[in-house]
Amino acid sequence: MQLTNRKVVVSNKEQSFAERLYLPAIIKGMIITASHLFKKSPTIMYPEQKRPIAPVFRGQHVLKLDENGAERCTSCGMCAIACPAEAITMTSGERKKGEEHLYREEKYAATYEIDMLRCIFCGLCEEACPKEAIFLTDRLVDTEFERKDFIYGKDKLVEKIDKRIDVSIRQTPEVLAFKKIPGLKHNELFDKKLNKGNKH
Ligand code: SF4
Numbered sequence: 001m002q003l004t005n006r007k008v009v010v011s012n013k014e015q016s017f018a019e020r021l022y023l024p025a026i027i028k029g030m031i032i033t034a035s036h037l038f039k040k041s042p043t044i045m046y047p048e049q050k051r052p053i054a055p056v057f058r059g060q061h062v063l064k065l066d067e068n069g070a071e072r073c074t075s076c077g078m079c080a081i082a083c084p085a086e087a088i089t090m091t092s093g094e095r096k097k098g099e100e101h102l103y104r105e106e107k108y109a110a111t112y113e114i115d116m117l118r119c120i121f122c123g124l125c126e127e128a129c130p131k132e133a134i135f136l137t138d139r140l141v142d143t144e145f146e147r148k149d150f151i152y153g154k155d156k157l158v159e160k161i162d163k164r165i166d167v168s169i170r171q172t173p174e175v176l177a178f179k180k181i182p183g184l185k186h187n188e189l190f191d192k193k194l195n196k197g198n199k200h
């Protein structure tokens with residue numbers, strides 16, 4: 001019974017003297033190797049050189065600060081619920097008097113972690129966030145040697161006050177226009193809300 005169409009014809013032809021010395025195979029291999037000397041190298045010297053990426057590339061997340069430098073995240077957990085990879089964990093804290101410059105809302109994320117090894121960079125956390133606090137950026141996650149180092153905490157996720165990250169770069173003009181419509185929550189359906197918003 002024939003199980004497959006794949007077959008190899010076995011030859012019992014006696015090898016020549018040169019073949020027994022492996023000369024033809026060695027010469028053939030050297031020709032292939034030499035031919036590569038004249039081809040353009042496909043290797044990119046990362047990180048000095050970078051390959052072009054799509055404008056909507058989704059890379060490392062950022063937790064944004066508001067215009068006054070306070071953390072936008074209110075630890076509502078919507079991003080964690082939306083995350084299909086269960087990569088996000090957080091604990092909440094209550095803002096104390098005098099901390100208004102640190103946290104925009106009364107409740108804030110005391111800890112916030114993303115496991116970059118679990119993350120599939122789908123962007124659903126960004127879609128789910130009602131506070132426009134989390135965005136994916138065009139940055140690549142660093143290479144690490146230890147699994148634990150891929151768990152990014154607030155120290156790596158929250159943007160620095162003197163080093164703001166422009167997240168509008170990788171957003172389409174339609175999304176940017178949508179976010180400017182007054183009174184809209186950006187996690188609701190784009191088309192439906194855009195049409196409704198235009199009626200105002
Ligand atoms: S990009 Fe997707 S997988 Fe990664 S943390 Fe956000 S929701 Fe989870």
Ligand code: SF4
Pocket residue numbers: 072073074075076077078079080090109128129130131132133134
């Ligand atoms: S990042 Fe957004 S969705 Fe996630 S906990 Fe903070 S406010 Fe909620």
